[in-house]
Amino acid sequence: MTRYRFVFLSFFCFFSAGLPPWAFDQIEEDFSPTLRISEKDIENSYSAIKKEFRSASIEIVKVKVEGGSLFFSEDSPQSGAKLLHFKKSLSKALEGLSLPPFSFLLSLNKSFERPLFLRHLKVPIFAVSKHYKNQKVILLPNNCLKKEEFFEDSTPWSEKIPRALFVGEPSLKSNYYEWSLHPRAQLLFLKERLFPEVDGHFIQKDTFKLLPSHTQKSMLGAKLFGPSLSEQELFHYRFLISLDKETTSDELPLFLYSKSCVLKERSPYIEWYDKGLIAFTHYIPISSDFSDLNASIRSATDGEFIAENGREFAEKYLSEEASTAYLREVFKAYSSRFE
Numbered sequence: 001m002t003r004y005r006f007v008f009l010s011f012f013c014f015f016s017a018g019l020p021p022w023a024f025d026q027i028e029e030d031f032s033p034t035l036r037i038s039e040k041d042i043e044n045s046y047s048a049i050k051k052e053f054r055s056a057s058i059e060i061v062k063v064k065v066e067g068g069s070l071f072f073s074e075d076s077p078q079s080g081a082k083l084l085h086f087k088k089s090l091s092k093a094l095e096g097l098s099l100p101p102f103s104f105l106l107s108l109n110k111s112f113e114r115p116l117f118l119r120h121l122k123v124p125i126f127a128v129s130k131h132y133k134n135q136k137v138i139l140l141p142n143n144c145l146k147k148e149e150f151f152e153d154s155t156p157w158s159e160k161i162p163r164a165l166f167v168g169e170p171s172l173k174s175n176y177y178e179w180s181l182h183p184r185a186q187l188l189f190l191k192e193r194l195f196p197e198v199d200g201h202f203i204q205k206d207t208f209k210l211l212p213s214h215t216q217k218s219m220l221g222a223k224l225f226g227p228s229l230s231e232q233e234l235f236h237y238r239f240l241i242s243l244d245k246e247t248t249s250d251e252l253p254l255f256l257y258s259k260s261c262v263l264k265e266r267s268p269y270i271e272w273y274d275k276g277l278i279a280f281t282h283y284i285p286i287s288s289d290f291s292d293l294n295a296s297i298r299s300a301t302d303g304e305f306i307a308e309n310g311r312e313f314a315e316k317y318l319s320e321e322a323s324t325a326y327l328r329e330v331f332k333a334y335s336s337r338f339e
Contacts, residue, residue, distance in 0.1 A: 005280070007114055007221070008179065010062065013075070015319070017319070018277060018324050018325050019322065019326060019329065020184075020317070021275070021277040022276045023272070023273075023275070023326055023329070024145070024329070025275055025316075026139065026272055026274075027277050027286040027326075027329055028328060028332055030079075030124070030137070030139055031124075031138065031333050031337070032139045032332075033124075033135045034123075034124050035247050035336055036339055037073070037101055037102075037104075037123050037124070037334070037337045037338045037339070038123075038338075038339055041054055041122040041123045042061075042062065042103050042104070042105060042122075042123050043094070043245040044122060045105065045122045045123055045125075046060070046073070046105060047061045047119050048121045049117055049121075052120070053115075053116070053117065058083070059107065059108035059109050060105055060106065060107050060108065060112070060125065061073065061083070061106050061108060062103060062104075062105055062106075063090075063102060063103065063104055063106055063253050064101065064102075064103045065094065065099065065102050065103070065104075065331075065335075066101040066174055067101075068094050068095070069091075069094075069220075070090055070094070070156075074093045077280055080108075081294050082108045083108060084221070085142075086108070088143075089141070089323070089324070089327065090174060090228045091330030093245060093324050093327035093328045093331060094328075094331065095313055097227070097328060097331060097332075099332070099335045100176075100335060101330060101336070102334065102338035103338070104123075104125075104126055104334060105121075105123065105124075105125040105126065106125070106126045106127075106247065107120060107125055107126065107127040107128075107137075109127070110127065110129050110142075110246065110247055110248070111123060111127050111128065111129045111130055111131075111137070111246065111247040111269070112125050112127045112129045112130070112136070112137055113133075113134060113247070113333075114281055116274065117222075118136050119132070121136045121329070124136055124137065124138045125137055126138050126139075126140045127139065127140070128140060128141075128142040128143075128248075128271060129247040129248040129269050129270065130247070130249075130269065130270060130271050131268050131270075132268055132269070133268075138330060138332075139271060139272040140272065140273075140326075140327055140330060141271075141272050141273075141323035141324075141327055142323075143250070143252075143256045144201060144253075144254055144317055144319060144322070144323035145254070145314060145315075145318045145319060145320070146319075146320055146322040146325075148323075150265075153231070153235035153236070153259055154253055155235065155236055155259075157238065157303070157304040157307065158269045159297065160236055160237060160238040160260065161236055161237050161238060162197075162198050162238050162296075162298050163198065163199055163237060163239065164195075164197055164198045164199070164237065164238075164239035164240070164241050164263060164293075165185070165198070165199050165234065165237040165239065165240055165241065165269065166187055166198065166199075166200035166240075166241035166243065166264075167201060167202075167226075167228075167229055167234065167248065167251070168184060168203065168245065168249070168251050169184075169202060169203060169205055169207065169208070169245065169250070170182070170183050170185060170202050170219060171202075171244070171245045172211075172215075172246065173245055173327055179215065179218075179224065180218075183243050183288045183290070184202075184243050184244075185202075185222075185243070185291075186202065186222065186244070187243065187290060188200055188201065188202065188224045190290075191247075194290075194294075195290065195293055195294060196294070197294065197298070198241070198297075199237075200241070201222045201224055201225055202219070202223065202225045202226070202325065203226065203227070203228045203229075204225060208233070216330065217332065229270050230263070231254070231258075232334070234254075234255075234258060234260075235258045235259060235260060237260055238260060238261060238273055238303060239260060239261050239262075239263055239297055239300070240255040240258060240260045240261070240262055240263070241262075241265075241286075241293075242262050242263065242264045242265065242283070244265055244267050244269060244288075245287075246271045247269040248270070248271050249264075249265070252264065253308075253314060254315060255320045256275065256282065256283070256310040256314040256318065257311055257314035257318070258307075258310075259308065259309070259310075259311045260285070260307055260310075261283075261304070261306045261307040261309050261310070262282070262283040262307075262310055263282060263283070263284050263286050263293070263296055263297070263305075264277075264283040264285055264286065264315055265285075265286055265287075266285050266286070266287055266288065267288075268332065272326055273318060275281065275319050276313065276317055280302070280306065280327075281306065281309050282306065282309050282313050282325065283304060283306065283310060284296050284300060284303075284309045298306075301315070
């Protein structure tokens, strides 16, 4: 049985939009539960969520598209880095598209997973990531790569540091008191005792300052933090470890681009490009309990081959151009169901 369904439509879309069949498979899967989308259902869903969860840390916005322009509901935040980023990418995808007016819900949080929120949705919502069983979310691109912004590493594989590196923010998936139980923290707690070929530390970003003081104190007391690393420093490692944060890994696109071999945690969470990633071709899968981590590092005889494939995938499909092309197809599929 072949990996993809090479139907005529997929071939046509591939050549016309510059996207591979797996991208259209993801769009088809995201939209398969949805036959029709109405303005009334959008408004009812948006109002119910905003009313019942006023005090919750949930960021959703209602967006109207008309004449190629974006209009946000009056009670939506009108500034902020996340909103501005989405405005830019959504506007770019709409350029040159001739579509009838439509509205949609957008999650400014990376995912939209809590059952209490999902039960209020009568329409799908756009988000960057989701659990693979979540049928209420339509995936949209976020972390596109701009090659000119990154360091071009020319270090031969044989001269890279023959170790694995993890660098990233801590996860707060469960709650502030359980951060230390997440795989990201567990790897750093155990690396010196159990994983002698692993280096790594947490880094602080602006979101760290928003945490409760007792959580900051607990994290800093664990002495797991270190400096931010440049692309040059990251790319000199032979292996880079990609672990889920709250949902997917924020670092994965850059790690794939690095020409280092990515050790990626097996995850139930996906982004728009996950159907295109192939284990042992673009990355080496590892379990979240790290029972296979040492063996994966020591037995990676195809590490250089996997690293080259990861770079090729990132350059071809995680670029700004590919992300825009994907989002344009999402808009076409969505607007065709809007009434």
